[in-house]
Amino acid sequence: MIELTGLSRRYVLGGETIRALDAIDETIRSGEHLAVMGPSGSGKSTLLNVIGCLDRPTSGSYRLDGREVAGLADHDLARLRRREIGYVFQAFHLIPRMTALENVELGMLFDGVARNERRERAVAALERVGMGARAHHRPGELSGGERQRAAIARAVVMRPRILLADEPTGNLDQASGRAVLELLDALHEQGLTVIVVTHDPGVARRAQRVLVLRDGRIVRRMPAVELRSLDEALAGAVP
Amino acid sequence: MSLFDVLRFALRALLGEKLRASLSWIGIAMGIASVVVITSVGDGARRFVLEEFGQFGSNLLQVSPGKVETIGVPGVVGGTTHKLSLEDATSLRSIPGITGIAPNVFGQARVEHGERGRSVFVLGTSRDACDMWRIELSGGEFLPEGEARAALAVLGSKLARELFPDGDALGKFVRAAGWRLRVIGVASPRGQVLGWDFDDVAYVPVASALDMFGREELHEIDVSFSHAELADEVVASIRTRLSERHDGREDFTLVTQGAMLEMFDRVLGALTLGVAALGGVSLLVGAVGVLTILWISVGERTQEIGLARALGASAGTILTLFLAEATLLSMAGGLAGLVGGLACTTLASWLWPSLPLAPSFGYALAALATSAIVGLIAGVAPAVRAAALDPVEALRAE
Numbered sequence: 001m002i003e004l005t006g007l008s009r010r011y012v013l014g015g016e017t018i019r020a021l022d023a024i025d026e027t028i029r030s031g032e033h034l035a036v037m038g039p040s041g042s043g044k045s046t047l048l049n050v051i052g053c054l055d056r057p058t059s060g061s062y063r064l065d066g067r068e069v070a071g072l073a074d075h076d077l078a079r080l081r082r083r084e085i086g087y088v089f090q091a092f093h094l095i096p097r098m099t100a101l102e103n104v105e106l107g108m109l110f111d112g113v114a115r116n117e118r119r120e121r122a123v124a125a126l127e128r129v130g131m132g133a134r135a136h137h138r139p140g141e142l143s144g145g146e147r148q149r150a151a152i153a154r155a156v157v158m159r160p161r162i163l164l165a166d167e168p169t170g171n172l173d174q175a176s177g178r179a180v181l182e183l184l185d186a187l188h189e190q191g192l193t194v195i196v197v198t199h200d201p202g203v204a205r206r207a208q209r210v211l212v213l214r215d216g217r218i219v220r221r222m223p224a225v226e227l228r229s230l231d232e233a234l235a236g237a238v239p
Numbered sequence: 240m241s242l243f244d245v246l247r248f249a250l251r252a253l254l255g256e257k258l259r260a261s262l263s264w265i266g267i268a269m270g271i272a273s274v275v276v277i278t279s280v281g282d283g284a285r286r287f288v289l290e291e292f293g294q295f296g297s298n299l300l301q302v303s304p305g306k307v308e309t310i311g312v313p314g315v316v317g318g319t320t321h322k323l324s325l326e327d328a329t330s331l332r333s334i335p336g337i338t339g340i341a342p343n344v345f346g347q348a349r350v351e352h353g354e355r356g357r358s359v360f361v362l363g364t365s366r367d368a369c370d371m372w373r374i375e376l377s378g379g380e381f382l383p384e385g386e387a388r389a390a391l392a393v394l395g396s397k398l399a400r401e402l403f404p405d406g407d408a409l410g411k412f413v414r415a416a417g418w419r420l421r422v423i424g425v426a427s428p429r430g431q432v433l434g435w436d437f438d439d440v441a442y443v444p445v446a447s448a449l450d451m452f453g454r455e456e457l458h459e460i461d462v463s464f465s466h467a468e469l470a471d472e473v474v475a476s477i478r479t480r481l482s483e484r485h486d487g488r489e490d491f492t493l494v495t496q497g498a499m500l501e502m503f504d505r506v507l508g509a510l511t512l513g514v515a516a517l518g519g520v521s522l523l524v525g526a527v528g529v530l531t532i533l534w535i536s537v538g539e540r541t542q543e544i545g546l547a548r549a550l551g552a553s554a555g556t557i558l559t560l561f562l563a564e565a566t567l568l569s570m571a572g573g574l575a576g577l578v579g580g581l582a583c584t585t586l587a588s589w590l591w592p593s594l595p596l597a598p599s600f601g602y603a604l605a606a607l608a609t610s611a612i613v614g615l616i617a618g619v620a621p622a623v624r625a626a627a628l629d630p631v632e633a634l635r636a637e
Binding site: 046049052054055074075077078079080081082083087089093095097098106107109110111112115154158 | 240241244248251252255542543545546547548549550551552553554555556630631634
């Protein structure tokens with residue numbers, strides 16, 4: 001369970017304070033499938049990064065399964081990222097000099113998992129996303145959809161409880177995108193908390209619930225089935 | 240993350256940029272190679288000198304006239320400065336522990352036999368010199384016991400060969416500085432030791448040599464003693480004895496062979512170290528290369544660093560990874576330099592066998608360790624930069 005209370009993230013940019021997140025209060029249940037929408041600069045990526053323990057809130061509280069995370073040291077945050085959180089990025093972020101298999105192994109490498117076990121688990125994870133046959137290819141030899149599937153294998157190989165995806169289909173064609181979304185759905189069905197940041201209503205509608213952000217605030221919470229477009233969602237938002 | 244995994248990861252990263260990595264480790268390699276070559280020259284020279292000294296007997300000391308003092312001008316205050324006389328030398332014989340006395344005086348003279356003549360060093364000494372300097376005879380015997388004047392000579396092998404090209408020199412007469420000397424011994428060939436040609440000399444009794452060269456005082460007195468532990472005692476006794484004979488003035492200098500060796504060793508050691516340090520400057524240049532390459536690499540791999548952070552690498556892990564890269568890079572250079580340096584010295588000693596070269600294992604190891612440390616230090620700035628990157632911004636970097 002993710003509990004955010006009065007959560008703010010402010011930047012100082014050129015002497016001007018930017019409120020990327022402004023007093024967010026939100027609870028995300030374990031196993032929930034959540035979509036985060038909003039115009040660019042609304043703070044949705046920042047929210048994802050804070051939940052992912054990659055960014056720290058300036059103020060407020062972030063409790064992850066009852067444990068306060070906001071004040072943890074870098075070392076402890078790193079462990080949370082390794083074991084509790086999986087990331088999927090729009091740009092895939094696979095290391096080009098490594099094979100798909102080696103890319104999937106990275107998180108386990110940082111966690112000190114023994115080499116043989118790393119290999120076994122990485123192969124299994126790639127097989128689950130249908131990439132078993134492409135394990136020894138480098139990212140340059142893979143299609144966009146394949147890359148993202150490898151990235152998803154990497155995100156879940158440590159069996160995290162939360163999967164964070166930032167525009168996971170943003171760089172993919174329709175067919176590849178659909179395959180990736182089906183994977184995310186399947187992972188959600190296995191019990192993962194899935195949080196997807198997207199500007200695509202089609203992607204957001206696959207979630208259970210949608211948060212709409214504007215200027216660092218949550219301006220609307222709605223069931224995903226009611227979503228038609230971002231503009232409409234924003235128009236119906238409480239100002 | 241285990242050390243093995245860290246090194247493997249770092250190695251993979253370096254292999255991904257082979258050309259660039261090579262450019263920076265070559266700098267280190269040159270530095271290490273030059274240190275290896277230079278130190279083997281220095282160490283070779285040191286060993287050469289030690290071996291040369293080893294050709295003399297051990298437990299030797301030398302008394303020479305005059306004293307280097309920091310204050311005062313010798314001979315100006317307090318009347319005459321005493322020189323070392325033959326009597327000074329013989330007076331030492333009664334000191335316990337002393338096994339040999341060689342009162343030496345030398346000069347250049349033309350030694351002739353019949354039509355043949357040769358200008359050589361004539362060395363006035365005593366029978367004891369034979370043992371002290373390990374002179375071996377191919378025929379006859381060395382000078383007689385005692386310091387008496389006598390018209391006798393022992394010839395070096397080359398001199399004997401030149402003067403008596405087709406016959407035995409023993410029992411024949413040679414002329415030198417107005418003296419007619421009977422040849423009683425011929426030394427075995429020995430070659431040069433510390434620049435002194437032992438084969439092109441004539442040994443004569445010291446008293447005769449003093450007469451020959453019109454001198455009253457000796458150039459030096461060589462003393463041998465029975466045990467190394469006696470050195471201090473013998474030095475003290477000689478100092479007391481000679482001071483008494485010189486009206487209480489210590490106007491002579493005592494140097495033991497041990498002290499001389501130590502001094503040579505120190506000077507050459509310092510020289511080697513100094514030149515090695517000079518070679519270290521090229522290491523510094525190599526280190527700057529490693530720093531530059533890694534600095535650029537951090538800039539280019541910013542996204543990768545952000546990704547690693549997102550996958551759960553702590554700032555400390557990132558720091559470790561880049562330090563490992565720097566160290567490996569530098570050690571690769573160190574190893575290459577070591578091999579290159581050893582190859583150079585091997586080739587040189589094969590081409591010029593007389594060159595005293597002694598590749599030193601200790602220095603080689605030190606060079607390798609130095610390269611690792613240099614790399615580690617050069618890696619600090621890039622590694623700190625990498626570790627300090629904000630993960631979110633790093634992921635967004637282009």
